Amino acid sequence: MSTTLQDHIEEVIGLIAAPPDAYLAQARAHMDTLTKPLGSLGHLENLAAQWFAIRRGSVTGPVKKSVYVFAADHGITAEGVSAYPAQVTQQMVLNFLSGGAAINVLAQLNQVEVNIVDVGVDADLAGHAGLAQYKVRRGSRNMLREPAMSEEELDAALSVGLTLADSAFAKGNNLIAVGEMGIGNTTAASVLTAALTGIPAGLVTGKGTGLDSAAYEHKCRIVEAIVSRHFAQPTGPLEILRCAGGLEIAAMTGMVLGAARRQIAIVMDGFISTAAAAIACGLAPAARSYLFAGHRSQEPGHRVLLAHLDIPPILDLDMRLGEGTGAVLAMPILEAAMRLYREMATFASAGVSGATA
Numbered sequence: 180m181s182t183t184l185q186d187h188i189e190e191v192i193g194l195i196a197a198p199p200d201a202y203l204a205q206a207r208a209h210m211d212t213l214t215k216p217l218g219s220l221g222h223l224e225n226l227a228a229q230w231f232a233i234r235r236g237s238v239t240g241p242v243k244k245s246v247y248v249f250a251a252d253h254g255i256t257a258e259g260v261s262a263y264p265a266q267v268t269q270q271m272v273l274n275f276l277s278g279g280a281a282i283n284v285l286a287q288l289n290q291v292e293v294n295i296v297d298v299g300v301d302a303d304l305a306g307h308a309g310l311a312q313y314k315v316r317r318g319s320r321n322m323l324r325e326p327a328m329s330e331e332e333l334d335a336a337l338s339v340g341l342t343l344a345d346s347a348f349a350k351g352n353n354l355i356a357v358g359e360m361g362i363g364n365t366t367a368a369s370v371l372t373a374a375l376t377g378i379p380a381g382l383v384t385g386k387g388t389g390l391d392s393a394a395y396e397h398k399c400r401i402v403e404a405i406v407s408r409h410f411a412q413p414t415g416p417l418e419i420l421r422c423a424g425g426l427e428i429a430a431m432t433g434m435v436l437g438a439a440r441r442q443i444a445i446v447m448d449g450f451i452s453t454a455a456a457a458i459a460c461g462l463a464p465a466a467r468s469y470l471f472a473g474h475r476s477q478e479p480g481h482r483v484l485l486a487h488l489d490i491p492p493i494l495d496l497d498m499r500l501g502e503g504t505g506a507v508l509a510m511p512i513l514e515a516a517m518r519l520y521r522e523m524a525t526f527a528s529a530g531v532s533g534a535t536a
Contacts, residue, residue: 184334188417188462191341194440197468202232212525216534220519222491226471227516233444233469234353238521242514245292245347246356246503247434248275248282249340249427251299252318253363254327255405260366260398262388265318268362269302275360275502276309282358282502291356291507298339299361299426313339319425322370323405326422333421333429340433348441354510356446356473357434357455358503359427362388365478368454369402370423372480374410375457376487379403383480385450385499416461424458431455432462439466446506446513449476449499453484460488471513474498474505 206228211217218224231238250272256265274280275295278287286293296311297304301318304310315335319327328336347355361367365387372383380402386395409422420429432455438445439459447453447470460467472485475492477499485492493509526533 184330184417187334188337191436191440192463195436195463195465197465198232198235202236203228205236206231206520210520212527213519213523214526214529214531215523222493223512223516223519226493226513227520229468229471230444230513230517231520233442235442238517242354242517243351244290244354244356244510245294245350245352246282246286246358246507247294247296247343247347248358248360248503249296249298249430250360251425251427252301253361253367253425254319254321255323255366255401256363257321258323258401259394260387260401261362262390262394263362265301265362268360269300269304271360272297272300272304272310273307276307280502281500281504282507285504285507289507289510291510294343296339296343296430298336298430311343313430315339315426322367322423323401323408326409327367327424328421328426328429330421332426333417336426336429337433340430340435341437344434344437344441344443347438348443352443354444354446354513355438356448356503356506356510357431357452358448358506359431359451359501361425361427361451364425364428364451366398366402367423367425367428368451369480370405371419371428371454371458372484373402373406374414374419374423375416375461376483378483380406383483385478385480416458420458428455428458432458435459435466435470436463439463439469443469444471444513445469446471446473446509448473448503448506449501450478450481450484451501452503452506453481453488457484457488471509473507473509476505
């Protein structure tokens with residue numbers, strides 16, 4: 180790994196600090212004074228405490244939400260690992276821009292700003308209104324044959340995410356979701372998961388966009404072959420990402436690192452964005468404190484990654500769409516947790532008797 184790339188990432192990592200434990204203790208103590216049996220709000224209490232800690236004890240002010248959808252193509256699609264043609268990536272980007280996708284509907288419902296980012300789509304999308312143009316190259320390379328990215332391309336893609344995290348901070352965003360669009364990217368996420376966790380490829384590879392049994396078995400063989408080619412020996416997170424990540428996965432990794440540096444709460448979506456978050460946490464363990472898991476997807480590798488990160492999902496709806504949809508769906512749950520924390524009466528203020536035993 181080049182000195183330039185290593186120094187760039189280490190500089191960012193050095194600025195990421197987990198919230199002090201005192202904030203979590205303060206939040207949990209306050210939750211125990213609210214007019215409810217101890218622990219009766221379940222996981223909502225943990226969510227409220229974590230967000231309180233991320234915000235360093237601030238419970239006032241509006242919640243300003245954005246979702247960033249990173250789009251890129253993958254050279255691995257040449258190996259027949261997807262049920263859809265590669266052109267669908269660019270077609271879906273245009274669908275996002277026209278407001279016709281699931282993420283558009285859910286974001287509008289929940290008052291979440293949508294940002295569509297071209298970091299590696301294999302098409303000329305210049306001139307399309309509303310598209311953030313950060314193309315590093317027109318798709319990653321075929322990782323079965325060679326590393327998916329050069330070091331320079333990896334650095335550029337990571338920098339896209341870091342730049343957009345700074346932009347989110349400048350806009351006052353305090354809750355962001357990371358999502359993606361890229362035909363072939365469940366194959367990339369499967370390889371990343373196997374390389375990060377050491378779990379066999381067949382246990383972390385799913386059917387993606389809906390492969391039949393024969394195509395799924397072929398995909399598993401491809402994932403196994405990629406792992407054998409690049410990761411026969413233990414490899415660090417950056418090199419794992421360079422060899423097997425997509426450009427959008429690298430950009431999401433940069434976004435997670437940059438948002439954690441800026442102390443912004445981050446909601447992961449499904450398998451792909453969680454793979455990016457797992458790489459980010461491999462580089463900077465303190466970044467985990469800023470992460471929420473929007474949902475648990477149908478992809479087996481996603482369950483492995485959530486266990487690897489030890490982050491429970493907020494929702495479990497058997498989804499496997501991507502786009503940031505599961506993350507945006509979870510945002511109102513997070514807001515509800517904080518509203519309960521902020522607005523419920525305490526036993527003392529309400530004149531309600533507490534438990535006697």
